[in-house]
Amino acid sequence: MRLKHVLLGLCVAATAISYAQDKTKKVLFNIDNHPYYTDEFSRVYKKNLDLVKDESQKNLDQYLDLFLGYKLKIQKANKLGLQNDANYLAELKSYRTQLSRNYMTDTKVTKELVDEAYQRSLKEIKASHILITVDENASPADTLKAYNQAMDIRKKAVAGENFDDLAVRFSQDPSAKDNKGDLGYFSVFRMVYPFETAAYKTKKGEVSLPVHTRFGYHLIKVNDIRDNRGQVSVAHIMLMKAENPVEGESIKNNIEDIYKKIKQGENFESLAQQFSQDRSSAGKGGHLQRFGSGELSSEKFEDVAFSLKNPGDISEPFQSQFGWHIIKLIEKYPVRSFADVQTEMESRVRKDDRSKLIDASLSEKLAKKYNVEKNPKLYAKAAKLVTDKFYEEAWEVPASTPELEGNLLVINKDKKVSALDFLDFVNTQQKTKWGIRPIGKVVDQLYGKFINNQLMNYYNDNLEKENPEFANVMDEYRDGLLLFDLMEKEIWNKAKTDTLGLKAFYEKNIANYQWHPRVEANVFSSTQQDAIQQTLKFLKKKKSIDFIKEQLNKDNKVSIMVKTGVFEEGSEALPKYPKLNVGISDVIKDGNYYFVIDVLKKMPKGPKTFEETKGKVINDYQQYLESKWVDELKKEFTITIDKGVFSEVKQELQQ
Template identity: 90%
Template sequence: MRLKHVLLGLCVAASAMSYAQDKTKKVLFNIDNHPYYTDEFSRVYKKNLDLVKDESQKDLNQYLDLFLGYKLKIEKANKLGLQKGPNYIAELRSYRSQLSRNYMTDTKVTKELVDEAYQRSLKEIKAAHILITVDENASPADTLKAYHQAMDIRKKAMAGENFEDLATRYSQDPSAKDNKGDLGYFSVFRMVYPFETAAYKTKKGEVSMPVRTRFGYHLIKVNDIRDNRGQVTVAHIMLMKAENPVEGESVKNNIDDIYKKIKQGENFESLAQQFSQDRSSAGKGGHLQRFGSGELSSEKFEDVAFTLKNPGDVSEPFQSQFGWHIVKLIEKFPVRSLADVQSELESKVRKDDRSKLIDASLNEKLTKKYAIEKNAKLYTKAAKLVTDKFYNEEWNLPASTPELEGSLLVINKDRKVSAMDFLEYVNTQQKAKWGIKPIGKVVDQLYGKFIQNQLMGYYNDNLEKENQEFANVMDEYRDGLLLFDLMEKEIWDKAKTDTLGLKAFYEKNIAQYQWNPRVEANVFSSVQQDAIQQTLKLLKKKKSIDFIKEQLNKDNNVSIIVKTGVFEEGSEALPKHSKLDVGISDVIKDGNYYFVIQVNKKMPKGPKTFEETKGKVINDYQQYLESKWVDELKKEFTISIDKDAFNQVKQELQQ
């Protein structure tokens, strides 16, 4: 999606900031009887006050003229029908969809979940689990059966039986046969939310009650709790695990020899490129992506990485389940503050199972907020049309019939929802593999979810009425899109393609496009005074630039940099207070740099050619055309300004 925030003096851009709305707003001016109000003028002025560089735009009389010109352009865009363009409509719809996600939430619950997530992130849990699988849509009987299985296993654990042995015997997690249920260390967002919550609420050494997730019931044993170690970036050299003892001895000898080379001062990255058998990192000098606890498949590797204290520290060779490693610490990253990770956590909360809690809270509020009229008789008729074929994904959406006519739901007296809308929703839910029977119970559950979806949809569709901040942002973006299309059509394209008008404007205003005195020169610079002194000596011997660079820039060490070209007096490329006479200057110090300037030619001030200043001419011509055009718009539309309303808002803003 193109980002079309059009500033044009007003700096009108989409913003997530909120502003108090003046309940006693007054009409500031009318354009063809279309009113524009003091509260919008005040809000936009306040928002852009610190952004504008031109002091004249802070003057309220000047700003009123800019604001009026802006609204005249919007009126012209609507008059031309640009708001009906398919690209405009599609882009506005896409932007609204993205923006509305930030408002379809319960901010209080979201904040609580973010705070909870941060507090959990400060700790790492080492746990093991036993899983008894049961589908999330399983029948009550199957669900109860799985729960009792989990409770029976928990009783054995509480009676003293070894949890690892129980996991090996009973867990239906396929990995339990190998890892005995061990999950290693993990922190927030690494497990599904109900599992994570149970783990953080279980004390060290204890076994939780059965915890239901979408996978089934879990028993969780917490083996350790420690402070979060943060994250690290490391490089490593790895030799693959040998298949027999003889090869194993050879691998061990090789890793020891590589370690000796490192201790003797050989470059770690070069050795990684030559010898590491981790193909994904060897070419990068062994460098791995930044990671935290539980993010790699080797706890041993993580533990060694985190024991290294200072960047550049190198571990002794050690063995993991994958082979032998030597690890070098590149950088350590401590746990960040809540302020630093706030937006990141909010994003994760919205994508996580936690979002269901936010939706549930918002739905509860919407249920209380909006009146819902349900047609029980029509629902009964619709529900009977859903058959047991639904369980096998073989149920087909019935055709609409007269008996299904009418409103199944009416929300807030103005949103009517039909029975067919509900049946279409039911049709989309067949893939969920429902185990609940009879089918009527499934339909009842789906009806509850359907009502929630409809409430959320209704709230979304009415966000402009519900939330003034959202309405302001949408108005600004809507106008910004229109203004972009209008300016492109009326001004920008014309300024680029009207070659005769452009050159005529250049010739009429040539006094604005003048060169300052210039020099054609070579500018030598260095942070090393002795290098610049040598440069000066070589220049006086009439040595070439290439010769000087060859003499002074050796062994990949760049001592001298040369800029060649035409430079105006006062150019940033030149040292301050330098005399620009033909010939070779003395050594000049400016800041931390030393300079020598070889001036080959002086060029007097004079007009720039059209090609030399074309970009600035186009920009100035656009502003000229826009100014003329706004004057024409003032004649095209009927404008009436309420001076009393303006004086009042002016007084309020100047306080």
């Protein structure tokens, strides 16, 4: 297995381990006056302790030699300049970007949101809503107007007017005219976060206060609350909805006939393939992907599916808005435990509207953590350059801006941000529709957002200093990539291309590349004793393999299989048998199979040719070159090991 393909998995797994910085770390050894410390040696030893199968690698003296060899290779890679290779730098940057996402978060807030999501997932809400649309970047006046309109409607609902009728009259959700605002049952992550929160905080039978989302203001009426039903997987047979009453009666009769066939014992899946008009599932015997409440477009279909008790139960025909159905229950899946869904929920929280709360919390902490020096005069000059063309997505950053010289921001005395950086950021925000006027108010909002982004970028750039765990993982990945490139250059490619060296190594170590006694044979096998007995008769009559297969493998049934080749005696390819001689064996039973072996030739033990064992020779040659190479590296570099410090480390690790 190539090292490069497993490094990422190993390093990601390491992020789950929390390492404490050892403030008393000491120099364990030097390579050309470059120090390597006890804390790294101890950390890597402890992390790998449970991974190694070779007990010798747990021996600290031998592990020191392995660790020293590893660092010698890294030192060699740096000496050759591999750390400056463009491909290496690009891959390292890509990995850092991916890894840093796990650290650019407020863990406390994330945990609270994940816990909240799981508790909500245990319940399902049935609700209706009324929507008054307003753009999320609308002016304060337009936003207030939409809010007041929603409040007026709520007063009518609280006074006793029918919520369904109010939805039909006032809701600006286009579907309200047909569904009267009914959203059916839903659980966590099915709605945008502010809507979900309001729904879960509103009591059954009550109407919420106006809730602001990116779509506008919502009034939510909670009609029911029940325990989450989990998920279910089913198969179904569907006949499409009729276009007229006459056709409707015919379809109803057809679905009832199909149901009778099922009751008579005919296979549900076969009937689904023949008759179901849901083409996306018919070919799969009617099987649908597992689903939970609110995930399908038909509440009726969901209710019937969940009403079935045991796998294999089949519903009577029923009608939904899409047509007639018969459902077969495949399996029910109860609500999963928190431990089972925690990782999945953390991922969904980070992709959900909830992530804005995490970002806001982290931004607030960073604003307190870092010193930010602002230049109000320079900001005022930059802000004046943004014109009303911004609203038309036609504004451009001025080409010449000598008046903007200087630093707009300085973070922690060392990161300097120019006014042009800010204007470039403003330029990217023109894709968003803004209802706020005058333009100065938009620029002020963007300035706050820009400062938050700069703080996050600064934190990201300094993660190695901020987080020892992150620094450790990056160091390991950096060294791992270097080691891969070095091994490919110095060992792997050489072992493959050094033909003379390979053959010389093969000839010197030919005792390691030997055949056991072999037979050239045809091996016939079957689970049916009568088929193998018939095979034996055909072989004794000198019938060919093709003849035997033609006679015994009929009607799309395979009764006999044949393996032809050269096999080492005792290999798993042959059945257990005391001794094989040239000719036809008796019937041999091994496990659930019966065998007959037609031995064409016996071949004595002896050396494998170079071509027959080339793959193993290359692998062995690589290991030989590597062991020899480490010895050469020990001569190339000056190594000093502090034996006293190593004794202290051994004592600590063996406690």
